Amino acid sequence: MKELPTRYNPQENEEKIYESWMEENLFHADEKGSGKAYCIVIPPPNITGVLHMGHALNNTIQDILVRWKRMQGHDALWMPGTDHAGIATQNVVERELAKNGLKRRDVGRDNFLKKVWDWKEEYGTTIIRQLKSLGCSCDWDRTRFTMDEGLSNAVKEVFVRLYEEGLIYKGDYIINWCPRCSTALSDEEAEHCDIEGMLYYIKYPVKGSKSIEKENEDYIVVATTRPETMLGDVAVAANPKDKRYSFLKDKTLVLPIVERELKVVFDRDVDPDFGTGALKVTPAHDPVDFELGRKHSLDSINVMHPDGRINSLGGKYEGMDRFECRKAIIKDLKDRNLFIKSEQHLHAVGHCYRCHTVVEPRLSKQWFVKMKPLAKEGIKVVKNGEIKFHPERWTKVYLNWMENIRDWCISRQIWWGHRIPVWYCKDCLKYKDVRDVNITKPGEDGVHVGGEKPEKCSVCGGENLEQDPDVLDTWFSSWLWPFSTLGWPEEGPELDKFYPTDALVTAQEIIFFWVARMIMAGLKFKKDIPFRDVYIHGTVRDATGTKMSKSLGNVIDPLDVIKDVGSDALRFSIISITSQGQDVFLSKDKFDIGRNFANKLWNASRYVLMNVEEKNLTGDIDPADLTLADKWILDQLGRTIEKVDKNLKAYRFNDAAAVLYDFIWHKYCDWYLEISKFSGNKETVHKVLIEVLKVSLKLLHPFMPFITEQIWQSLPVQKEKWIITSPWPIKQKKFDDQESSLEMERAVKIITAVRNVRAFWNIAHTAEIEISLEPKVKKSGKLSEDAAAYVSKLCKCRIIENMSEQDQAKIRKIEVLAEGIKILVGLSEDIVDLEKEKTRVSKKLEDIEKYLTGINNKLKNKKFTENAPADIVDKEKGKQAKWKEERDFLKGNLAALK
RNA sequence: GGGCGCAUAGCUCAGUUGGUUAGAGCGCAUGCUUCACAUGCAUGAGGUCGGAGGUUCGAGUCCCCCUGCGCCCACCA
Numbered sequence: 019m020k021e022l023p024t025r026y027n028p029q030e031n032e033e034k035i036y037e038s039w040m041e042e043n044l045f046h047a048d049e050k051g052s053g054k055a056y057c058i059v060i061p062p063p064n065i066t067g068v069l070h071m072g073h074a075l076n077n078t079i080q081d082i083l084v085r086w087k088r089m090q091g092h093d094a095l096w097m098p099g100t101d102h103a104g105i106a107t108q109n110v111v112e113r114e115l116a117k118n119g120l121k122r123r124d125v126g127r128d129n130f131l132k133k134v135w136d137w138k139e140e141y142g143t144t145i146i147r148q149l150k151s152l153g154c155s156c157d158w159d160r161t162r163f164t165m166d167e168g169l170s171n172a173v174k175e176v177f178v179r180l181y182e183e184g185l186i187y188k189g190d191y192i193i194n195w196c197p198r199c200s201t202a203l204s205d206e207e208a209e210h211c212d213i214e215g216m217l218y219y220i221k222y223p224v225k226g227s228k229s230i231e232k233e234n235e236d237y238i239v240v241a242t243t244r245p246e247t248m249l250g251d252v253a254v255a256a257n258p259k260d261k262r263y264s265f266l267k268d269k270t271l272v273l274p275i276v277e278r279e280l281k282v283v284f285d286r287d288v289d290p291d292f293g294t295g296a297l298k299v300t301p302a303h304d305p306v307d308f309e310l311g312r313k314h315s316l317d318s319i320n321v322m323h324p325d326g327r328i329n330s331l332g333g334k335y336e337g338m339d340r341f342e343c344r345k346a347i348i349k350d351l352k353d354r355n356l357f358i359k360s361e362q363h364l365h366a367v368g369h370c371y372r373c374h375t376v377v378e379p380r381l382s383k384q385w386f387v388k389m390k391p392l393a394k395e396g397i398k399v400v401k402n403g404e405i406k407f408h409p410e411r412w413t414k415v416y417l418n419w420m421e422n423i424r425d426w427c428i429s430r431q432i433w434w435g436h437r438i439p440v441w442y443c444k445d446c447l448k449y450k451d452v453r454d455v456n457i458t459k460p461g462e463d464g465v466h467v468g469g470e471k472p473e474k475c476s477v478c479g480g481e482n483l484e485q486d487p488d489v490l491d492t493w494f495s496s497w498l499w500p501f502s503t504l505g506w507p508e509e510g511p512e513l514d515k516f517y518p519t520d521a522l523v524t525a526q527e528i529i530f531f532w533v534a535r536m537i538m539a540g541l542k543f544k545k546d547i548p549f550r551d552v553y554i555h556g557t558v559r560d561a562t563g564t565k566m567s568k569s570l571g572n573v574i575d576p577l578d579v580i581k582d583v584g585s586d587a588l589r590f591s592i593i594s595i596t597s598q599g600q601d602v603f604l605s606k607d608k609f610d611i612g613r614n615f616a617n618k619l620w621n622a623s624r625y626v627l628m629n630v631e632e633k634n635l636t637g638d639i640d641p642a643d644l645t646l647a648d649k650w651i652l653d654q655l656g657r658t659i660e661k662v663d664k665n666l667k668a669y670r671f672n673d674a675a676a677v678l679y680d681f682i683w684h685k686y687c688d689w690y691l692e693i694s695k696f697s698g699n700k701e702t703v704h705k706v707l708i709e710v711l712k713v714s715l716k717l718l719h720p721f722m723p724f725i726t727e728q729i730w731q732s733l734p735v736q737k738e739k740w741i742i743t744s745p746w747p748i749k750q751k752k753f754d755d756q757e758s759s760l761e762m763e764r765a766v767k768i769i770t771a772v773r774n775v776r777a778f779w780n781i782a783h784t785a786e787i788e789i790s791l792e793p794k795v796k797k798s799g800k801l802s803e804d805a806a807a808y809v810s811k812l813c814k815c816r817i818i819e820n821m822s823e824q825d826q827a828k829i830r831k832i833e834v835l836a837e838g839i840k841i842l843v844g845l846s847e848d849i850v851d852l853e854k855e856k857t858r859v860s861k862k863l864e865d866i867e868k869y870l871t872g873i874n875n876k877l878k879n880k881k882f883t884e885n886a887p888a889d890i891v892d893k894e895k896g897k898q899a900k901w902k903e904e905r906d907f908l909k910g911n912l913a914a915l916k
Numbered sequence: 917g918g919g920c921g922c923a924u925a926g927c928u929c930a931g932u933u934g935g936u937u938a939g940a941g942c943g944c945a946u947g948c949u950u951c952a953c954a955u956g957c958a959u960g961a962g963g964u965c966g967g968a969g970g971u972u973c974g975a976g977u978c979c980c981c982c983u984g985c986g987c988c989c990a991c992c993a
Contacts, residue, residue, distance in 0.1 A: 192991090422989090530989095559986095601987085618953065777959040778960085886935080
């Protein structure tokens with residue numbers, strides 16, 4: 019038997035324990051194992067990231083699930099890995115280059131990629147190390163990276179298949195463009211937030227008018243939030259029902275400054291109530307306008323460079339940044355008396371989710387995936403319950419998005435990522451630049467789609483082939499994660515055993531980015547759902563409710579907390595305060611919960627180990643030797659096992675944690691340990707102490723893996739070597755004992771009542787008092803011998819059986835009633851103040867009268883007695899009897915005091 | 917414009933299908949340096965469950981409306 023150090027030292031021990039688990043390879047899940055498979059896949063953190071509280075919460079939950087299932091005997095696989103995060107990582111490396119005054123084009127594509135790989139090798143595993151310090155029991159030997167060869171093959175395979183089915187196309191569309199990152203973004207990657215911007219009203223003259231004086235005759239007024247886009251205007255649109263503009267029917271307008279002629283088109287999509295009802299049409303720079311342009315066969319004039327500067331089509335504004343240009347144009351319009359006014363206007367503006375630059379809707383040629391056919395299947399499996407969201411409300415959010423899904427822009431004009439596996443034959447294609455190729459259907463001449471570069475063109479035999487310069491959206495590899503990490507497209511025992519996985523634990527932010535797409539990919543390529551349950555946890559916020567983010571400086575770094583109080587304390591705390599799917603409001607003091615609990619568990623264990631004698635621990639517990647407290651704690655232990663299982667099954671982690679906290683602290687420590695100090699036969703008590711501790715440690719292990727393992731290693735009994743792989747406890751029916759639990763609860767209430775008297779009258783804890791316990795209510799009966807002994811010991815009192823009138827007269831007695839037992843507490847005259855006692859009793863009496871009135875009224879109500887179920891009515895009657903008893907008792911007390 | 921969430925003790929929050937006197941942690945008050953633990957022990961105070969209405973024998977819990985806060989989605993030029 020090892021002795022535990024006086025103080026628990028997580029800083030020192032957690033790392034050691036983790037290493038010993040790793041050495042023994044205990045996180046490994048055997049794909050050929052005989053256990054039932056249980057698999058979860060990590061939401062791959064991106065390689066530029068560092069562990070934040072969101073990760074801590076997310077991964078603690080997953081670790082709880084996987085440890086729980088592992089102990090239940092499953093072959094439990096937690097598949098770890100990281101995500102290459104194309105734009106984010108490229109930005110990081112570009113910043114490094116910028117320190118030397120270099121841009122990525124200066125070093126060239128191949129050199130640049132080499133630098134990114136170097137960066138990845140050096141820094142890309144930071145987050146993995148941090149997950150280890152959190153205690154995550156991932157199967158690290160299986161760690162995957164989205165740019166690994168295997169996963170890259172999966173990406174190519176998927177691209178080719180989608181292309182061949184006609185689900186991938188390339189063409190000119192308005193997409194979200196980040197001028198800073200200089201790439202297209204998907205709709206999900208543009209974060210919209212409301213901005214108090216300006217709506218500018220500008221005069222557009224009618225061609226041929228001599229002056230600009232009369233509105234809707236000489237000129238019309240258009241309203242826009244982005245005046246700089248007028249450089250690309252090709253028309254003005256109005257609603258055909260809008261009479262104000264019917265005069266424009268055969269007219270042409272003149273674009274101010276640029277002096278371009280603008281067509282007038284009428285379209286029902288134009289809202290007459292917005293602005294002036296006249297809409298300037300810029301097909302190359304606005305999605306609505308783009309649609310109008312297509313419908314009315316208008317040209318598109320793209321006036322911007324990729325970096326957001328105005329290009330040569332912008333005339334005198336060429337070279338200006340878009341916002342600079344906005345100012346210049348407004349000034350010029352004012353100078354020419356073409357500017358009417360500007361007003362405040364709240365509207366949603368897209369921002370790049372990686373660099374927060376304002377996104378520019380921009381016409382460009384990109385690759386897309388047709389999503390509707392994929393979404394159809396994804397909707398079905400959620401509607402029919404094959405995949406369940408927890409909490410359920412996310413189902414609606416998911417379905418709403420899926421039902422309104424739009425095509426996915428998957429090409430990015432960056433270098434870090436999976437290069438699009440398409441080669442163009444420059445001889446066959448008439449285009450000068452391969453960027454200009456449109457692809458609307460599979461099998462276009464001169465376009466070669468496949469995993470490898472073809473030797474020569476299949477059409478002309480030429481060898482002048484050039485690969486598409488773009489890379490794929492990072493999520494185009496992430497959406498394959500549940501099966502690509504298991505070896506797909508190759509078949510194998512891993513894929514076979516662990517797919518479909520069991521649960522996905524993630525944050526709401528990536529339901530669209532990731533969850534929905536994984537479902538679609540799984541159904542499309544594996545013909546099966548990727549997971550059965552999706553648990554969406556809340557967002558971690560600071561104490562004021564703001565989302566924690568590095569840029570706001572309001573983060574609490576999990577690593578600091580781990581350094582401070584240990585990973586166990588961090589884990590237990592964050593789980594305790596996170597109820598199902600609700601956001602978490604975090605502040606440093608919240609971690610006291612876990613720290614204090616770990617300390618409590620440590621000290622209780624220390625006490626047990628110091629006191630039990632090894633010789634008493636052999637053999638089973640003999641039910642015949644059990645005292646009341648033994649029976650009670652074993653019964654409660656069984657209930658605790660059931661509750662923990664029930665709550666884990668329902669993804670109610672905080673409830674499971676609360677059940678354990680209450681059992682270990684308030685039942686085992688507060689009562690059982692205290693009673694064990696004086697009651698029962700040593701041999702049995704030692705066995706029970708250890709048995710309950712053992713089971714408690716196991717139940718707590720998924721939540722606090724380190725401390726439970728460390729204490730486990732010190733236990734002096736026959737046991738499995740490691741708690742992490744020991745079998746999960748099962749309730750032992752033979753210890754069910756409701757009767758004892760009820761009797762124990764009675765004793766607890768009586769003890770509390772007597773302690774209350776002691777505290778109220780300020781009796782020194784060293785002073786012994788005399789009490790008499792007398793059953794008042796027939797059915798309650800006498801307190802059992804054990805219970806009476808607990809009362810006597812824990813209240814430091816001498817129990818006098820059947821106190822005689824004579825004895826009673828000798829003392830100033832305080833009478834209390836608890837659990838049908840009348841308690842006479844003997845106190846000496848000088849302690850008891852008659853007035854104080856009168857006040858105490860009267861106050862209590864008042865409260866009881868209130869309850870009683872309520873119950874009486876209820877029972878008088880015929881509707882209640884006739885309609886309510888019999889057991890409820892009986893309960894009420896029972897309450898009534900109890901309160902009547904208590905009231906009469908107190909009345910008697912009060913009378914005696916007068 | 918649609919959708920969702922929250923409002924319960926001084927603070928932060930639980931409260932599962934409606935049914936004992938609505939719970940926890942922190943904080944507060946009082947008393948304890950009792951040999952596992954002051955990161956502790958004991959006892960206690962503190963709530964007309966945001967407002968109005970409805971369903972029901974019975975509502976913190978279900979329905980409708982209102983108020984305040986927060987989030988998500990949408991081509992509000």
